[in-house]
Amino acid sequence: MALVSEPIRVLVADDNRTDRTLLSRIVAREGHRVIEAIDGVDAIEKFHAERPQIVLLDALMPRLDGFEVARRIREVPGDTFVPIIFLTSLTEADELARCLLAGGDDFMSKPYNSVILRAKITALERMRQLHVTMQQQRDEIARYNERLLREQQAAKDIFDSVAHSGCLAARNIRHLISPLAVFNGDVVLAARNPAGSMYVLLGDFTGHGLTASIGAMPLAEIFYGMTQKGFLLGDVLRECNRKLKDILPVGYFCCATMVDFNFQKGTVEVWSGGLPDAYITRRDGGGPAVPVVSRHLPLGVVSSSRFDASTEVFELADGDRLLMCTDGLLESRNDAGEMFGSDRMIAILDRGCAADAFEALKEAAYAHMGEQLREDDLTMVEVTMLDEREIDAPMPTYVASGQIGPRDWSLSFELGPSSLQEFNPLPLLQHVLMEVPALRVRGGVIFTVLSELYTNALDHGVMGLSSVVKSTANGFTDYYRRRVEALSALVDGYVRFEFTSRASDSGGYLKIRVRDSGPGFDVSILQAARAKLTGAYHGRGLSLLYQLCDSLTFHGVGNDVEAEFRWGGDGPA
Amino acid sequence: MGEEFSALIDVFRSDSRRLVEAIDEAMAQNDAEKLRHQSHGLKGACINLGAADLAALCADIEAIGRSGDCGAARQLLAPLRCEFEAVSAALDSLKI
Amino acid sequence: MTIRSEVSADGRGLTIAVEGRFDFSAHRDFRETYESLDTEPDKFTVDMRDATYLDSSALGMLLLLRDHAGGDAAEVRIVNCNPDVRKILTISNFEQLFEIR
Numbered sequence: 156m157a158l159v160s161e162p163i164r165v166l167v168a169d170d171n172r173t174d175r176t177l178l179s180r181i182v183a184r185e186g187h188r189v190i191e192a193i194d195g196v197d198a199i200e201k202f203h204a205e206r207p208q209i210v211l212l213d214a215l216m217p218r219l220d221g222f223e224v225a226r227r228i229r230e231v232p233g234d235t236f237v238p239i240i241f242l243t244s245l246t247e248a249d250e251l252a253r254c255l256l257a258g259g260d261d262f263m264s265k266p267y268n269s270v271i272l273r274a275k276i277t278a279l280e281r282m283r284q285l286h287v288t289m290q291q292q293r294d295e296i297a298r299y300n301e302r303l304l305r306e307q308q309a310a311k312d313i314f315d316s317v318a319h320s321g322c323l324a325a326r327n328i329r330h331l332i333s334p335l336a337v338f339n340g341d342v343v344l345a346a347r348n349p350a351g352s353m354y355v356l357l358g359d360f361t362g363h364g365l366t367a368s369i370g371a372m373p374l375a376e377i378f379y380g381m382t383q384k385g386f387l388l389g390d391v392l393r394e395c396n397r398k399l400k401d402i403l404p405v406g407y408f409c410c411a412t413m414v415d416f417n418f419q420k421g422t423v424e425v426w427s428g429g430l431p432d433a434y435i436t437r438r439d440g441g442g443p444a445v446p447v448v449s450r451h452l453p454l455g456v457v458s459s460s461r462f463d464a465s466t467e468v469f470e471l472a473d474g475d476r477l478l479m480c481t482d483g484l485l486e487s488r489n490d491a492g493e494m495f496g497s498d499r500m501i502a503i504l505d506r507g508c509a510a511d512a513f514e515a516l517k518e519a520a521y522a523h524m525g526e527q528l529r530e531d532d533l534t535m536v537e538v539t540m541l542d543e544r545e546i547d548a549p550m551p552t553y554v555a556s557g558q559i560g561p562r563d564w565s566l567s568f569e570l571g572p573s574s575l576q577e578f579n580p581l582p583l584l585q586h587v588l589m590e591v592p593a594l595r596v597r598g599g600v601i602f603t604v605l606s607e608l609y610t611n612a613l614d615h616g617v618m619g620l621s622s623v624v625k626s627t628a629n630g631f632t633d634y635y636r637r638r639v640e641a642l643s644a645l646v647d648g649y650v651r652f653e654f655t656s657r658a659s660d661s662g663g664y665l666k667i668r669v670r671d672s673g674p675g676f677d678v679s680i681l682q683a684a685r686a687k688l689t690g691a692y693h694g695r696g697l698s699l700l701y702q703l704c705d706s707l708t709f710h711g712v713g714n715d716v717e718a719e720f721r722w723g724g725d726g727p728a
Numbered sequence: 729m730g731e732e733f734s735a736l737i738d739v740f741r742s743d744s745r746r747l748v749e750a751i752d753e754a755m756a757q758n759d760a761e762k763l764r765h766q767s768h769g770l771k772g773a774c775i776n777l778g779a780a781d782l783a784a785l786c787a788d789i790e791a792i793g794r795s796g797d798c799g800a801a802r803q804l805l806a807p808l809r810c811e812f813e814a815v816s817a818a819l820d821s822l823k824i
Numbered sequence: 825m826t827i828r829s830e831v832s833a834d835g836r837g838l839t840i841a842v843e844g845r846f847d848f849s850a851h852r853d854f855r856e857t858y859e860s861l862d863t864e865p866d867k868f869t870v871d872m873r874d875a876t877y878l879d880s881s882a883l884g885m886l887l888l889l890r891d892h893a894g895g896d897a898a899e900v901r902i903v904n905c906n907p908d909v910r911k912i913l914t915i916s917n918f919e920q921l922f923e924i925r
Contacts, residue, residue, distance in 0.1 A: 171772055173776065244771055266775045408884070429917065456921070
């Protein structure tokens with residue numbers, strides 16, 4: 156028989172002296188400390204004074220019977236568990252049951268048997284110690300949980316400041332991010348690039364928690380850094396994918412949709428990997444919602460060499476919208492466990508009023524979930540196409556290393572066919588130009604001019620694509636498809652940039668000359684068109700260039716164009 | 729058990745004598761509740777010390793006490809005293 | 825959720841059958857099917873016949889299996905998908921990584 160290792164304090168309460176003495180002797184022989192009580196009231200007093208660890212309690216006692224004593228002991232506040240053994244010469248089953256119902260943990264019938272009593276004390280002491288251990292573990296878990304919640308809250312604060320940021324307050328963006336969830340891993344980022352486009356990224360990290368916040372940091376950093384520097388959508392995505400693939404453990408990834416809203420061209424370029432269909436809704440019942448389907452693996456799944464950054468382009472008129480959501484919306488359940496689903500979503504979008512769709516969808520989702528809001532995991536973003544002049548989100552600002560910058564310099568930079576296929580030179584060139592202090596205030600304009608000149612040289616010059624396609628129905632979509640084909644088939648050709656800049660304290664100039672390997676075009680037609688102010692020859696791009704530059708000159712056969720910016724009073728003759 | 733046992737027998741003798749008197753008193757006062765309680769207490773001690781006949785007598789008295797009729801218990805008082813003395817004597821003979 | 829698995833007679837193939845909701849609760853069982861093997865199969869099949877649903881952590885588990893099976897060189901088939909399961913795999917474009925039937 157295993158003995159209780161540590162001596163404990165045992166309260167023996169019995170008004171019958173013979174029984175009490177007998178029992179006390181047995182307990183004392185086991186090495187425990189005995190506290191005797193002569194009746195129920197005495198038992199309660201001794202219980203409070205001596206804090207016994209086990210109570211042996213006679214059922215029938217004067218003043219206060221054992222049942223009442225047990226009830227009062229159980230009512231003592233606190234977490235301490237004190238086992239009670241009823242002592243009884245009662246033999247009827249229901250009387251014995253009453254002992255247990257009154258709060259006893261066991262009973263002991265007369266005549267007392269020291270072997271059985273010892274076994275019972277041992278068993279109950281084991282139970283008591285188990286209870287103590289459980290209590291300690293419970294307290295530890297509670298403390299741990301509290302710490303975890305505190306840390307999660309801190310992580311969420313950091314996450315929110317990183318993950319839901321940028322120009323989300325812009326007039327043309329509406330977004331919903333569930334306020335209840337400590338962490339749902341959803342990320343919404345928005346920023347304008349130097350050309351005035353707006354990049355928006357909706358991401359949904361797997362592993363709602365720390366992995367999400369760990370992934371969100373570099374994602375946001377890359378997004379903002381590269382968008383501001385003028386990198387293309389594909390460049391930003393490739394870098395995001397590379398970084399997430401590097402840092403996230405296998406099996407963790409980020410489903411994402413990233414879009415480039417080009418307000419000048421009225422297009423949206425979309426890359427989507429792993430998120431549910433986004434929808435384009437037309438202003439004033441301009442037809443049914445158009446699904447924009449996920450074509451790619453989520454970010455962070457495959458290595459750079461396998462990553463596919465190809466995009467789709469859609470044309471949007473002013474007032475048309477793109478609505479994106481994470482699977483939380485579609486998978487939100489009602490009381491019956493039924494998911495919201497894409498059918499409900501499409502039905503709302505097809506009601507025809509694009510302007511109200513976002514609110515209608517939000518209300519429908521909340522109504523669907525009813526009291527199930529604890530599952531709240533709704534993230535939606537809607538971006539509206541507007542006239543660029545109405546966009547209130549700020550353009551990137553430039554901070555350069557020096558106050559004076561380069562004052563007399565030139566740069567020649569030529570890209571061959573494989574560079575044209577793989578490399579976007581604009582962020583690099585923009586970076587150089589922004590070292591000139593006077594150009595920084597016109598950073599957006601210069602980037603736009605640079606990218607228009609480059610696009611014209613590459614698309615119409617080197618690849619010989621006609622911009623006429625753009626003006627037909629689905630023109631942009633067709634155009635971009637052809638462009639991707641032509642680019643991948645490119646085997647020769649070049650685009651050369653030449654920059655010349657002079658500056659003094661009173662003023663200066665920058666000349667950007669771009670020459671391509673294409674056949675050029677009949678410049679006289681262009682000049683005639685400009686004389687008639689139709690401004691329509693080369694599409695919106697060229698008329699924009701005329702507006703933005705201080706001067707624009709075509710040389711030779713038209714494959715050689717020179718744009719000039721002047722400041723102060725010191726320009727070239 | 730040696731000395732402890734002797735001491736226990738002394739406790740039994742004095743305490744139980746008190747209980748026998750209390751039972752007598754309860755009968756005289758026609759106090760059924762007291763009768764039941766005291767005989768129950770004595771019964772417990774008897775069971776513990778192995779005094780089976782005395783315990784049986786106590787149980788009978790306790791049952792009568794529960795029924796509320798003290799009068800019926802009177803005839804058991806003499807056998808109770810008699811048996812108690814016999815038990816006491818027997819226990820004494822076990823003492824060293 | 826129940827995960828059952830079976831190694832083919834020649835020890836080269838492992839079939840993992842998923843029953844019910846395939847979500848994070850299956851994580852340990854799913855990994856054990858291929859991590860606790862004496863043999864080293866080179867063909868893996870995930871049978872979704874009795875799978876009712878999968879979430880993003882299930883997609884993560886499939887990626888872990890693919891990684892275990894050799895990454896880009898892995899031969900992992902996902903078979904018998906119901907329309908719901910199929911849809912989730914399609915949205916994530918997992919057919920680029922797995923043979924889905």
